[in-house]
Amino acid sequence: MPEKILLVEDEEKLRRLLQLVLSDAGYEVKTASDGGSAVRCWKEWQPSLVLTDLKMEPLDGLHVLRYGQDHNVDIPCIILTAYGTVEAAVEAMKNGAFDFLTKPVDHVQLLEVVKQGLEAGQFKTHHSGELLGSSDVMQEIRDEISMLAATDSAVLILGESGTGKELMARAIHRTSLKRKNGPFVRLNCASIPLDLLESELFGHKKGSFTGATTDHDGAFIRADGGILFLDEIGDLPLALQPKLLHAVEEKEILPLGANKPQPVSLKILSSTNLDLQEMVRRKEFRMDLFYRLNTIQVTLPPLRERGNDVEELATAFLSFFTREFGFPDTALSNDALHVMRTYSWPGNVRELRNVMERAVLKCQGKEIVPDCISTILPETTVKHCDDSTPCLDLVAKEQELLLTALKQNNWNKTKAARELNISRSALRYRIKKYGISKS
Ligand SMILES: Nc1ncnc2c1ncn2[C@@H]1O[C@H](COP(=O)(O)OP(=O)(O)OP(=O)(O)O)[C@@H](O)[C@H]1O
């Protein structure tokens, strides 16, 4: 069966030309001329890849991209962009586009990128989404997922960074009979600038503030019928918490500039690696909202408490990356496994995954021996510097500063970021990069 490609382009001549190039290469192609008809076609026809122009009226390429993201349909989207609008394409990349091509489109390059996209897509569908691990605690978590998916109660997912909170939220969506055909919308409360967060959550009407040139659907509306995943909920500013509480309790929202509330039907999942209960005590998080979001609580255990899962996950990531990089099948030596079993994995599964990726590259597809990983694993996650051992190591110094700022601010990332004079997302990035955690 030929692979199915959805081509979205408003300029008729170019659309016909590209359709011809792609069908000549053996693909089955359907076309659309704007974001709205593209999404309709996507829903009905279920293509394996989407190739979309960015600037279209009335609904643009970002609308198409968002549909894929919100509905958890992890197929590659390639963006076509005119010369001079590369910035917009970069924005699209940030929103999950697989790659972009500039116009005029080079046909050889087009076919190459499409081929790569399809390969990446096949790879993803075989591997994405599954919560691996046979330890008792992970089996319990998997049992809990079916139970959680069967109700509409709010679920708070806790756990250290990299333990799989987002993966779990997506698994609840996939398992929920009532919600799985509806969207899965993730909103990261930590990465959106404060002044935009309200509109990202609840939407706005045209003209409701300077720069609001069109109506905008917020996450609540986009998630209607499905699941809204509020990631990093501990970073939600206090000022927005009453409005969120109202939306969760009353199942209705009031977009900025609207005069009438809009009903919504969705299940709310939220997640954080902060100690929300402690934040409630310190009056940094509203108690009433905490109880609303926390109807059911699940805590994902750190990797170091999952016994043999380290081995199972390492082997799974190993075969994933050897295939991805095109190396022959590779084994993990017993000595290498021993090093991994005794390491504490402060960055949890994410860190293990990254380490395996780098080890595969470093050992070029040969057996993974301790040498492949010992230089990748930090000896201790955070080095401490004192007067007797002056710290001239920039990386260690940075880690030290991050840790000090976090501790001084009781792990409140907003405050720590302010003190370090960096954005909250820059701070989060560094916390992840160095696998810094509270324990
Ligand atoms: N049990 C698991 N099986 C397979 N992959 C996993 C598992 N848990 C986590 N991962 C992988 O580890 C990475 C981190 O997972 P995820 O983003 O869900 O963690 P998180 O708890 O949301 O982290 P953070 O708090 O930093 O946002 C992802 O690449 C995910 O696919």
Ligand SMILES: [Mg+2]
């Ligand atoms: Mg996460």
